[in-house]
Amino acid sequence: MTLNPADESLAARLPKGVLREVSPAYLEEPRGRYFGQAGLVAAPRDVEEAAAVVRACAEMRVPVVPRGGGTGLVGGQIMPEGPAPLVLSLERMTAIRGLYADEGVMLAEAGATLQQARDAAAGVGRQFPLSLAAQGTAQIGGVLSTNAGGVNVLRYGNARALCLGVEAVLPSGEIMHDLKRLRKDNTGYDLRDLLIGAEGTLGVITAASLALAPVPAETGVAMLVVESPEAALQLLSLAQARMAGGVTAFELIAGEGLDFLADHFPQVRQPLDPRPEWMVLVEVGLPAGLAADAALEGLFVAGAEAGLVSDGVIAQSGQQAAEFWSMREHIPEANRAVGAIASHDISLPLSEIAGFIRDAGAILASMGDMRINCFGHLGDGNLHYNLFPARGRHRDEYDDLRRELSGRIHEMVVTRGGSFSAEHGVGRLKTGDLARWGDPARLAAMRAIKQALDPAGIMNPGAILPMPT
Amino acid sequence: MTLNPADESLAARLPKGVLREVSPAYLEEPRGRYFGQAGLVAAPRDVEEAAAVVRACAEMRVPVVPRGGGTGLVGGQIMPEGPAPLVLSLERMTAIRGLYADEGVMLAEAGATLQQARDAAAGVGRQFPLSLAAQGTAQIGGVLSTNAGGVNVLRYGNARALCLGVEAVLPSGEIMHDLKRLRKDNTGYDLRDLLIGAEGTLGVITAASLALAPVPAETGVAMLVVESPEAALQLLSLAQARMAGGVTAFELIAGEGLDFLADHFPQVRQPLDPRPEWMVLVEVGLPAGLAADAALEGLFVAGAEAGLVSDGVIAQSGQQAAEFWSMREHIPEANRAVGAIASHDISLPLSEIAGFIRDAGAILASMGDMRINCFGHLGDGNLHYNLFPARGRHRDEYDDLRRELSGRIHEMVVTRGGSFSAEHGVGRLKTGDLARWGDPARLAAMRAIKQALDPAGIMNPGAILPMPT
Numbered sequence: 001m002t003l004n005p006a007d008e009s010l011a012a013r014l015p016k017g018v019l020r021e022v023s024p025a026y027l028e029e030p031r032g033r034y035f036g037q038a039g040l041v042a043a044p045r046d047v048e049e050a051a052a053v054v055r056a057c058a059e060m061r062v063p064v065v066p067r068g069g070g071t072g073l074v075g076g077q078i079m080p081e082g083p084a085p086l087v088l089s090l091e092r093m094t095a096i097r098g099l100y101a102d103e104g105v106m107l108a109e110a111g112a113t114l115q116q117a118r119d120a121a122a123g124v125g126r127q128f129p130l131s132l133a134a135q136g137t138a139q140i141g142g143v144l145s146t147n148a149g150g151v152n153v154l155r156y157g158n159a160r161a162l163c164l165g166v167e168a169v170l171p172s173g174e175i176m177h178d179l180k181r182l183r184k185d186n187t188g189y190d191l192r193d194l195l196i197g198a199e200g201t202l203g204v205i206t207a208a209s210l211a212l213a214p215v216p217a218e219t220g221v222a223m224l225v226v227e228s229p230e231a232a233l234q235l236l237s238l239a240q241a242r243m244a245g246g247v248t249a250f251e252l253i254a255g256e257g258l259d260f261l262a263d264h265f266p267q268v269r270q271p272l273d274p275r276p277e278w279m280v281l282v283e284v285g286l287p288a289g290l291a292a293d294a295a296l297e298g299l300f301v302a303g304a305e306a307g308l309v310s311d312g313v314i315a316q317s318g319q320q321a322a323e324f325w326s327m328r329e330h331i332p333e334a335n336r337a338v339g340a341i342a343s344h345d346i347s348l349p350l351s352e353i354a355g356f357i358r359d360a361g362a363i364l365a366s367m368g369d370m371r372i373n374c375f376g377h378l379g380d381g382n383l384h385y386n387l388f389p390a391r392g393r394h395r396d397e398y399d400d401l402r403r404e405l406s407g408r409i410h411e412m413v414v415t416r417g418g419s420f421s422a423e424h425g426v427g428r429l430k431t432g433d434l435a436r437w438g439d440p441a442r443l444a445a446m447r448a449i450k451q452a453l454d455p456a457g458i459m460n461p462g463a464i465l466p467m468p469t
Numbered sequence: 470m471t472l473n474p475a476d477e478s479l480a481a482r483l484p485k486g487v488l489r490e491v492s493p494a495y496l497e498e499p500r501g502r503y504f505g506q507a508g509l510v511a512a513p514r515d516v517e518e519a520a521a522v523v524r525a526c527a528e529m530r531v532p533v534v535p536r537g538g539g540t541g542l543v544g545g546q547i548m549p550e551g552p553a554p555l556v557l558s559l560e561r562m563t564a565i566r567g568l569y570a571d572e573g574v575m576l577a578e579a580g581a582t583l584q585q586a587r588d589a590a591a592g593v594g595r596q597f598p599l600s601l602a603a604q605g606t607a608q609i610g611g612v613l614s615t616n617a618g619g620v621n622v623l624r625y626g627n628a629r630a631l632c633l634g635v636e637a638v639l640p641s642g643e644i645m646h647d648l649k650r651l652r653k654d655n656t657g658y659d660l661r662d663l664l665i666g667a668e669g670t671l672g673v674i675t676a677a678s679l680a681l682a683p684v685p686a687e688t689g690v691a692m693l694v695v696e697s698p699e700a701a702l703q704l705l706s707l708a709q710a711r712m713a714g715g716v717t718a719f720e721l722i723a724g725e726g727l728d729f730l731a732d733h734f735p736q737v738r739q740p741l742d743p744r745p746e747w748m749v750l751v752e753v754g755l756p757a758g759l760a761a762d763a764a765l766e767g768l769f770v771a772g773a774e775a776g777l778v779s780d781g782v783i784a785q786s787g788q789q790a791a792e793f794w795s796m797r798e799h800i801p802e803a804n805r806a807v808g809a810i811a812s813h814d815i816s817l818p819l820s821e822i823a824g825f826i827r828d829a830g831a832i833l834a835s836m837g838d839m840r841i842n843c844f845g846h847l848g849d850g851n852l853h854y855n856l857f858p859a860r861g862r863h864r865d866e867y868d869d870l871r872r873e874l875s876g877r878i879h880e881m882v883v884t885r886g887g888s889f890s891a892e893h894g895v896g897r898l899k900t901g902d903l904a905r906w907g908d909p910a911r912l913a914a915m916r917a918i919k920q921a922l923d924p925a926g927i928m929n930p931g932a933i934l935p936m937p938t
Contacts, residue, residue, distance in 0.1 A: 102706050146655065147655050147659075172913075174910035178911055181886060182891075183816065184849050185891065187895055189666070190666050190667075191914055194662070194663055194918075234571070243757075244687070244715055245683050245754075287764060290755075295757075347653045349569070381653065418651065423655055426657055441644055444643065446660070449663075452920065
């Protein structure tokens with residue numbers, strides 16, 4: 001490859017063989033909002049090389065943009081402005097360094113995909129219980145740096161809850177060795193959790209000690225029709241009490257989403273007829289000795305007696321369970337086919353959800369003619385609240401309205417004690433929201449920490465905190 | 470009360486009515502290793518008063534020692550040297566500000582005792598599943614500041630895992646409002662987890678949003694005799710797989726501890742005869758439809774078939790279950806009655822435990838004539854590894870050996886990838902261990918963060934990090 005003189009000077013300081021051809025894949029992100037600047041891409045083979053790359057960039061004051069699978073939705077992996085950065089790709093650090101089935105621990109390098117980590121755990125009879133649509137591409141380092149969520153947070157927590165320790169390169173180029181296989185370790189400040197969710201602005205995670213969970217002896221899935229989001233929440237409460245917290249997923253699905261599916265993926269079977277206005281997909285993981293279909297049947301009966309559930313279907317086989325999940329997982333694809341005006345990854349206190357859905361629907365109706373597909377991880381209070389053009393209209397017709405719509409939605413969410421970013425992070429897309437809605441003392445502390453750990457400001461500048469001007 | 474002139478100058482800046490009489494209780498800690506300096510005690514009634522206290526101390530450069538229930542075991546609550554500090558007691562901030570049963574969330578002020586929080590949760594049919602011996606006195610603020618553990622970490626995590634958000638006064642005197650009732654909130658750096666476990670050195674937690682769990686429909690307890698710690702770990706693996714992770718406690722108990730009990734608490738019933746060399750106390754929380762005694766019976770049979778369990782008894786009533794727990798909880802009291810030479814709150818990767826117990830026993834035997842009571846939260850890899858004088862000898866006879874014994878044990882632990890402080894924290898007792906065994910890059914980052922958030926060094930100086938000289 002040919003380099004410009006500025007790049008050459010940096011390239012000369014990098015470890016041999018780490019430079020990669022810049023391809024469009026390094027400069028793009030899934031929603032096409034941000035485009036990266038052409039520059040250097042380095043892919044270290046081990047943590048020492050990663051540290052050498054960061055040290056070279058620190059010396060030359062070249063920004064470093066860490067890159068995992070590139071599946072993030074808020075532009076954290078793309079630096080579109082400012083001095084051209086070096087992209088530090090973890091793609092070559094993909095080893096599973098250790099698998100300790102009896103401990104329930106796995107040591108994985110940052111470039112291993114989430115699917116690879118899940119498969120490795122399954123190979124020793126355990127599970128790595130983080131599951132999300134992009135898992136075939138998303139990498140462990142990115143999953144941790146963004147504290148990713150997904151469908152099993154209700155039972156197993158976010159990525160943060162599944163990480164016991166990290167190895168990371170700090171902005172100084174020093175390596176932090178903290179890959180402990182421990183459930184308890186109270187020896188000073190929680191640097192691990194500070195790096196998790198910092199979106200590459202405080203350092204680069206190069207490997208992680210991950211907590212595995214036992215595979216439940218019995219698992220089952222049901223789709224249950226509920227009258228309203230409020231009924232769904234009461235059903236969740238009932239389910240949690242009956243299952244001793246063994247509800248592994250509790251997903252809300254709106255009739256609008258089922259319509260989108262019918263329009264764009266007619267081949268995806270919809271087991272409930274007539275099409276419900278609201279439904280939930282419930283998954284449980286249970287001990288030996290309690291059949292999952294019996295437990296779900298019991299939940300259905302109790303829910304019906306309480307007036308919460310009007311219809312439902314329990315998967316009778318693993319294949320049927322997979323079909324139910326396939327339906328849920330096609331909803332984001334159907335959304336893309338329809339073409340959203342605006343998407344919102346929000347969370348709310350559970351008891352605020354029903355009121356939010358009601359009020360937001362009314363306010364949006366007064367602002368324009370739209371369709372709303374509100375779905376998501378109800379058990380976590382995490383809704384994907386997405387707006388679509390009315391039938392026969394195109395998203396471009398709403399260009400003037402988009403900003404105002406998102407502003408109003410985030411305002412309604414924050415007013416109710418919710419978050420404008422539940423699981424996707426801040427990246428570059430929501431730095432304005434954070435500046436507007438973030439607690440001032442917390443923001444000041446964040447800036448002080450950034451300044452303390454990265455005084456030269458080289459790590460992923462412009463993500464989370466605005467780029468210094 | 471009468472004050473000396475230096476105190477008077479500070480007192481004049483404090484909010485009216487916050488000063489307390491200094492009583493010995495503020496200057497002592499449970500193990501009697503550290504004694505506080507006489508000085509001022511302030512007990513704010515709300516977060517604004519707490520902030521005013523910290524601001525006054527920041528202006529006057531007076532150290533602030535936050536104080537909860539004072540049950541910590543590592544001297545974090547006592548500042549024995551340096552300029553006389555102000556003790557900031559949370560004792561008046563005891564309100565449960567909110568209880569959201571259907572959300573599984575409670576807002577508690579820092580001065581509420583752990584028992585009070587547990588009772589409040591139970592009052593609405595939920596549980597706050599952090600449980601430890603000192604819960605009647607320990608306060609929520611202290612429990613969080615030390616990231617306390619206890620007996621149910623295996624299922625529910627440490628204090629950190631049970632906290633959704635905090636309200637805190639930062640060293641600047643600013644109030645950080647982050648009391649969110651959210652399971653998912655990815656909006657920047659994880660200040661919450663940084664304050665949790667910081668032992669009051671980065672600010673004072675004044676209230677917390679706590680996660681409640683459903684009360685399992687079925688619970689049960691058993692005592693099972695195992696041949697060795699290794700067999701106990703294999704039994705744990707078997708139990709986790711059978712119970713879908715529903716094992717809520719898995720406590721290792723050594724024959725030595727049972728001897729101590731028999732000697733000093735003969736009234737505590739020991740259900741197993743003959744006295745086993747090793748046993749585990751297993752507690753499970755299960756869904757509706759699966760009787761706990763049947764599930765434990767199934768575990769016993771499977772464990773026996775695998776050659777892991779040789780005898781056992783399953784509690785047949787709530788009263789009997791309470792008796793089993795009472796036996797476990799009397800072990801630390803029996804230890805105090807015997808009088809330990811040295812105690813160690815250590816954790817190890819699970820697969821290192823058996824080897825550690827074997828090797829450490831051999832090495833200690835070569836160092837002197839001692840008894841070892843090794844017990845604790847095996848499921849978390851957390852052992853309380855305590856050394857006692859041989860029969861007929863007194864702990865004082867081992868004074869010359871104490872330092873060397875602890876040094877050797879911590880070295881063995883760290884060499885095996887373990888921690889010299891699993892759940893008690895660093896405080897002032899283990900600053901030397903942290904300096905010696907801590908990762909250099911992690912320590913440097915800790916110092917940078919301390920300097921950034923508390924440039925004047927007023928918050929609990931000398932805890933975790935050594936006092937600047």
